[in-house]
Amino acid sequence: MTVTTKIIRTTLILQFLFYGLFAIGQNATNRFTIHQSVQSRTDAIFDSLVKIRRDFHIHPEVSGKEKRTSEKIASYLLSLGLEVKTGVGGYGIVGILDTGRPGKKIAWRADIDAIATDLPDVVDFPSKNKGVRHICGHDLHATIGIGIANVLASQKEKLEGTIYFIFQPSEENAKGAQMMIADGLFNLIKPDEIYALHMTPYPVGTIATKSANVFVHMTAIEVEYKASSDQDSLVNFTKELLSSAQTYNQSSEFWDLKNVFNPELGVTNPNTIYKDFIALMSDFNIKKTDDKLKVRIMVHASSIEKLNTFLASIKSKIETSKYAKELQSVKFDFMEEMPVFFTPMNNQELTNASMKSISSIYGEQSVIPLYGMGPFSFSDDFAYFQELVPGVYFFLGGANYEKGINAMPHTPTFAIDEECIRTGVNYFSSMIIERLNN
Numbered sequence: 400m401t402v403t404t405k406i407i408r409t410t411l412i413l414q415f416l417f418y419g420l421f422a423i424g425q426n427a428t429n430r431f432t433i434h435q436s437v438q439s440r441t442d443a444i445f446d447s448l449v450k451i452r453r454d455f456h457i458h459p460e461v462s463g464k465e466k467r468t469s470e471k472i473a474s475y476l477l478s479l480g481l482e483v484k485t486g487v488g489g490y491g492i493v494g495i496l497d498t499g500r501p502g503k504k505i506a507w508r509a510d511i512d513a514i515a516t517d518l519p520d521v522v523d524f525p526s527k528n529k530g531v532r533h534i535c536g537h538d539l540h541a542t543i544g545i546g547i548a549n550v551l552a553s554q555k556e557k558l559e560g561t562i563y564f565i566f567q568p569s570e571e572n573a574k575g576a577q578m579m580i581a582d583g584l585f586n587l588i589k590p591d592e593i594y595a596l597h598m599t600p601y602p603v604g605t606i607a608t609k610s611a612n613v614f615v616h617m618t619a620i621e622v623e624y625k626a627s628s629d630q631d632s633l634v635n636f637t638k639e640l641l642s643s644a645q646t647y648n649q650s651s652e653f654w655d656l657k658n659v660f661n662p663e664l665g666v667t668n669p670n671t672i673y674k675d676f677i678a679l680m681s682d683f684n685i686k687k688t689d690d691k692l693k694v695r696i697m698v699h700a701s702s703i704e705k706l707n708t709f710l711a712s713i714k715s716k717i718e719t720s721k722y723a724k725e726l727q728s729v730k731f732d733f734m735e736e737m738p739v740f741f742t743p744m745n746n747q748e749l750t751n752a753s754m755k756s757i758s759s760i761y762g763e764q765s766v767i768p769l770y771g772m773g774p775f776s777f778s779d780d781f782a783y784f785q786e787l788v789p790g791v792y793f794f795l796g797g798a799n800y801e802k803g804i805n806a807m808p809h810t811p812t813f814a815i816d817e818e819c820i821r822t823g824v825n826y827f828s829s830m831i832i833e834r835l836n837n
């Protein structure tokens with residue numbers, strides 16, 4: 400190597416460094432600018448989004464009957480200039496925002512159905528459909544979905560790739576996602592990544608999530624014996640065996656479900672007591688017939704591995720007990736063809752990346768990392784989409800304790816601080832932009 404070439408190389412390296420840094424600086428400026436535009440657009444449409452949310456709330460529709468809601472969403476998306484597919488798996492809608500430039504394909508899913516309930520509606524704009532109420536916040540999910548579509552459509556010229564908006568019916572009966580998939584959703588669209596949110600009692604202004612499962616795995620465990628002359632001992636033996644296999648005994652603070660949101664014990668603490676558990680969630684159901692005895696109970700587990708280990712251990716303990724001869728089967732039996740109830744499973748890489756992009760734009764306090772899950776019977780059929788496309792399921796904070804707004808879905812006093820519409824539209828519009836640019 401000669402000295403001359405050394406100088407040329409050094410010059411090239413310096414030029415590269417200079418232009419490289421300049422390009423990075425430009426990118427940072429663009430990045431900042433586009434997220435400012437997102438926020439001004441959200442502010443500009445916020446009042447109209449609140450009106451739309453209240454309209455959905457006043458006219459709730461149960462699973463499978465979301466005709467009006469679906470028509471409103473379709474006409475809104477058409478007004479934004481999106482390509483719109485209707486009737487996908489019942490009243491499902493797909494809006495396609497194609498920037499005309501090649502790039503990533505990102506899907507956003509919002510569920511739109513309400514619930515049959517006679518609980519009174521606690522807001523100033525209550526449901527006019529007697530016996531039906533948005534008590535799970537899907538009126539907000541639908542509104543935030545169209546808000547994101549509006550904001551991203553307004554930034555279309557600055558984006559590359561395609562954004563799909565999936566408005567899913569029938570989430571509450573866990574049928575809608577499968578209906579949309581069976582109706583060819585993923586022939587219509589081919590997303591690389593998929594995202595969704597659900598309202599939760601975290602403070603408004605925050606989002607929360609974790610990688611892997613965000614809800615428990617649920618099943619009924621059913622132990623079946625041949626009829627025996629000493630059924631009482633069989634029942635007592637099974638009850639004691641199952642109870643002793645629980646992670647926490649009945650006197651534990653684990654069972655005070657307020658603790659799920661407690662900063663010391665709850666799921667936002669890395670050392671949460673809700674990280675690794677098996678919990679029996681119902682009373683024992685004993686069924687005796689002439690030739691059989693069945694002992695059945697609901698079980699929640701923090702992971703599928705934990706649940707499988709639990710089953711294997713229970714089975715082996717009964718098989719090696721003095722009741723082995725009476726045993727017929729030990730099975731997981733959530734419902735027909737579904738031994739264990741599904742739960743959303745978040746892709747680790749996408750979870751970390753999306754949490755990081757939101758906190759870098761909106762501040763550390765906007766993102767709450769979770770380390771466990773409450774033993775609630777919640778789930779979401781968004782899980783079916785995630786089986787086919789990697790994605791993340793977020794919780795969106797809708798509570799405001801100073802205003803007495805609690806935001807726990809499916810509870811009588813469920814209400815939401817509508818400021819969460821602004822948070823949801825801002826954070827997730829920005830997140831999708833960051834994913835497209837990734």
Ligand SMILES: [Zn+2]
Binds near residue numbers: 571809
């Ligand atoms: Zn619900």
Ligand SMILES: [Zn+2]
Binds near residue numbers: 808
């Ligand atoms: Zn819900």
